[in-house]
Amino acid sequence: MSRIGKKIITIPSGVTVKVSPANEVSVKGPKGELKETLDRDIKVEISENEINIVRPTDQIRHRALHGLYRSLVANMVTGVTDGYKKELELVGVGFRAAVAGQQIDMALGFSHNIIFDLPKEIKASAIAEKGQNPRIILESIDKQLLGQVAAKIRSLRKPEPYKGKGVRYSNEIVRRKAGKSAGK
Numbered sequence: 001m002s003r004i005g006k007k008i009i010t011i012p013s014g015v016t017v018k019v020s021p022a023n024e025v026s027v028k029g030p031k032g033e034l035k036e037t038l039d040r041d042i043k044v045e046i047s048e049n050e051i052n053i054v055r056p057t058d059q060i061r062h063r064a065l066h067g068l069y070r071s072l073v074a075n076m077v078t079g080v081t082d083g084y085k086k087e088l089e090l091v092g093v094g095f096r097a098a099v100a101g102q103q104i105d106m107a108l109g110f111s112h113n114i115i116f117d118l119p120k121e122i123k124a125s126a127i128a129e130k131g132q133n134p135r136i137i138l139e140s141i142d143k144q145l146l147g148q149v150a151a152k153i154r155s156l157r158k159p160e161p162y163k164g165k166g167v168r169y170s171n172e173i174v175r176r177k178a179g180k181s182a183g184k
Helices: 060-081 143-155
Strands: 016-019 024-029 032-037 043-046 050-054 084-091 096-100 103-107 114-117 123-127 135-140 166-169
Touching (some): 016 043, 024 060, 050 060, 096 135
Antiparallel strands (some): 043 050, 096 103
């Protein structure tokens, strides 16, 4: 039995969960609403303030989906109550970021600035404090979308191992390499 799939999800107050006949789970809370279509074999049982994900058999496919869908539904419940946040740091001389509406304008050491369009579900802010690297803070209720957008922004200029320049997550540790050693 899947250890993660067996865990019961508690529904906090102010959150409503509905399952349609097409096996679409809809979670609505104070921060917004999220929907996810589950596999038709996996069943969702909702009691008073608990959600339980049930699989029909012990097939490998059902076992794999059991824990996956339990995690997705739990992330949806957390998202509509607390939301998610990712922080990116721009390390490098002259690296800057500015947010205007749903666009991030970044100077990452290329000949032109990079303008990145954000999905409407994500809110962004840029912080530039003296003596610290510029930071971009992304917030959303959808954990999958937030991670995907943060990874896309990071891929624009990945941190390199020699000087550590690039876009990195604020909690990321970049392994540094020694440069060329001098001749005799």
